[in-house]
Amino acid sequence: MPSPRQVNYDAIAHLYDTQPYRDKQPDPALRDLRQSSPPKAILDMCCGTGNQLIANRPHLPGALMVGLDFSHGMLRQARPKSQTINWVQADSTTPPFADNSFDYISHQFAFHHIPDKPRAAQAMFRLLRPGGCLVMTNLHPHTMQDWLYYRYFPAALTRDLHDFLPHDVLTALMRQTGFHPVSIDLNPIAYEEDLHHFHQTANQRDTCSQLLTLSDADYQSGLHHLTQDLQHAPSPYPVPTQITLLTLTAHKP
Template sequence: MKTTNYSEIAENYDHNQYRVSEISFDYDLKEYVDHTRKSEYHVLDLSCGTGLYLEKQVNYFSGFNIKWNGLDLSEEMLKKAQEKVNNVKLVHGNVEGMPYAPNTFDFISNNYSFHHYRDKERALNEIYRVTNKGGIYKLHNIAIRDMPNWWVYHYFPTAYYEDLKRFWSKEIIFNELTTRGFQVNMKMDYRMDEILVSDYLNYAENRDISVLTLISDKEYEEGLDKMRYDVSKNPDKSIVNDFANIYCLAKK
């Protein structure tokens, strides 16, 4: 399985406006806090990247006694996170061997990153270990097998085959979590619509979508040239696009 070198895309990572704007108030965290009375809460943003999730949640939950933590394998991404957040303990580390004691966290948020882990079984063992009894592990990711018409795969078809190597199916995720003793509630949302290719060209040019860093430069340039050609021939060129998100709440 190939892995993305985030030191190469850290500088451009936040330039993707969709990535910035799609993060909203974490109602699952709020529900946990409302139904679990504690003097303080320990929250971990796992693979926190540039701190986009932490930045918003720290502001949203400013009235609560939450000890915020972020862990990431990329020092360059953590540097970007440090520019955004205060009073957050950011740690450089690997999810497959986290530097935390057992039963440390009440709530672990894991957004768009599980597919990056080389040893997913070991990662889940670690996640279970550091989660408090009654705590929540929240996994949020795209479900690639339910979105074969994603615009990325339309213009960069080899990207789909790279993603098949990286992403577990929703069935495997469910089974692996339940096997470890988590109580799992999994939901999905899906949409199919027509999109203007011109609206997505800058995302491709930014090359911050992780799978676009895994295909060859030749395959990337060919897809980018096809997008540019389609837009130049018809600025209103549209294609069918589908997108699927998976939301998994796992209670220990």
């Protein structure tokens, strides 16, 4: 497969929080852990602009919270949001923390960006204390081929089928790394989206990493197809679509 365009998150960091779906609610997995055994040290791996940690902070005011991201630009947006969270710039395959440092690691919508996935999994396993928990959330393109982005930009699906591990392969990787038990939850979400609104969103290419990784030719071809479909469409024009959310929960024995 040809090398994809790289997403320059430093360049779009100042726009990131204005994009759809960037608001965060408190992490439900962390909430459940808080009721049984409150974690004392939490790491958000590939934390972006830090919104998940900001949402979690009021519910665990005494916990050590660390956000790690490779992008200096993203962390520049995160740091003013909280002085009680440690923001660290580093590669997720070589995080600069001691073994057994964290009780809980979250990793949201980022694993597909990491070329060396086994090394990243090993790093997360190393950082967790025995009894600690990793919760990974992401899309699962292998069961969401009818997503509007893929319908109009099929090269994005081709790219994502390469970059996102199927759920069984991801489970096997985590078990081989040493996590046990490991569970996967696939949550298909069907909904309708106004195609006119989708056209406006797709025209803002930096709102979706799937669009940013496309060649200019593939991106323009998708926009042309979308524009043609809207020529005689009523407004609004709701169309069915679907995504699948994957949640992996893995424990370190």
